[in-house]
Amino acid sequence: MNSRILVTLPLAVVLAFPAFAQTSSSQSQATSPAATQSTDTATGKQPLQAPAREGFWGRVNPFARKNYVKRQTDPIRDRVNELDDLTAANGRAIKDTDSRAQAGIKLASDKANEADQHAIDAGNKATMAQQTAQQATTRIQTVETVVGNIDQYKASNQTEIRFRPGQTVLSKNAKDAIDEMANGVKGQRGYIIEVQGFSSGKGQVAIQNSQKMAESVVRYLVLNHEIPVYRIYLVGMGNAPVEGADAKHISGGRVEISLLKNDLEQLSSNSSAPMTTANQQ
Numbered sequence: 001m002n003s004r005i006l007v008t009l010p011l012a013v014v015l016a017f018p019a020f021a022q023t024s025s026s027q028s029q030a031t032s033p034a035a036t037q038s039t040d041t042a043t044g045k046q047p048l049q050a051p052a053r054e055g056f057w058g059r060v061n062p063f064a065r066k067n068y069v070k071r072q073t074d075p076i077r078d079r080v081n082e083l084d085d086l087t088a089a090n091g092r093a094i095k096d097t098d099s100r101a102q103a104g105i106k107l108a109s110d111k112a113n114e115a116d117q118h119a120i121d122a123g124n125k126a127t128m129a130q131q132t133a134q135q136a137t138t139r140i141q142t143v144e145t146v147v148g149n150i151d152q153y154k155a156s157n158q159t160e161i162r163f164r165p166g167q168t169v170l171s172k173n174a175k176d177a178i179d180e181m182a183n184g185v186k187g188q189r190g191y192i193i194e195v196q197g198f199s200s201g202k203g204q205v206a207i208q209n210s211q212k213m214a215e216s217v218v219r220y221l222v223l224n225h226e227i228p229v230y231r232i233y234l235v236g237m238g239n240a241p242v243e244g245a246d247a248k249h250i251s252g253g254r255v256e257i258s259l260l261k262n263d264l265e266q267l268s269s270n271s272s273a274p275m276t277t278a279n280q281q
Contacts, residue, residue, distance in 0.1 A: 153260035182225040199253040211236030
C-alpha cells in the first residue's frame, strides 16, 4: 500500500505542473496589455507584448518548428522594419532641412554680396561725378581765362627783313626767313601777323617807301603761304624811331614781322623768340 502511494504522488505532481504553467501564463497575458496600453511608441503603434508560455516548454521549445519560430519572430521583424523606415524618414527630413538652411545661407550671402557691389558701384559713381565736376570746374576756369585774354596778344616770334636803298623786292634770304616763320603758323588759330615798314628819309617819301616794303612782305605771305589777309596788320612807319634801334645807323629800309598769339591756341605761351635778321643782298 505504501509503495503505491509513493509511486502515485510523483506522477500527480508531474501531471499538475503543466496546468499550473498555463494558469500563470494566462494571468501574465491578462495583466500585461493593461500595463502597456498607455505607452506610446515612435511609430504610433502599441509596444510588443510580453511573450506568452505555450505548451509545456513555454517559448523555449527545443522541438519548435519553422512555422512556430516564424510566428514568434514576425512581430519583432515588423517593428525592426518600422524603425528602419522611421530612421530613413528622419534622415531625409534632416537632409532636407540642411539643404534649405544652406540655400537660405547662400541666398543671404548673395544678397550681401549684391549689396556690397551696389555700394562699390555707388562709390565709383560718386568718385566719377566728383572727377567730372572737377573737370568741369577746370574747363570753366580755362574758358574764363581764354575769354579774358582773347584780345591780349603776346609776341611769339619776330623777324626783320632789310632792304637796300630804293629797293622793295624780296631777296632769297628774306623769303627764306619769311618761309620759316610762316610754316610755324599753318593750321593754328588765335594769331595775327604784324608787319611794320621803316625807311630812311623824311616826310611822305619815307612813309611811302616803308609802305611799299611792308606790302611786298604781305603779298608774299598771302600768295605763297595762303595766310588770310584779316590776320595781317600792315603799317608804314616811315622814318619813325623804334625802341632799341637807331635809325641814323640804318641805310635803306627794313620791315619788322611780328607773330602775335593769344591764349586761344596756347594758354601758357608767354615767351618771345629772339629777333632774327636777314640782310638784303
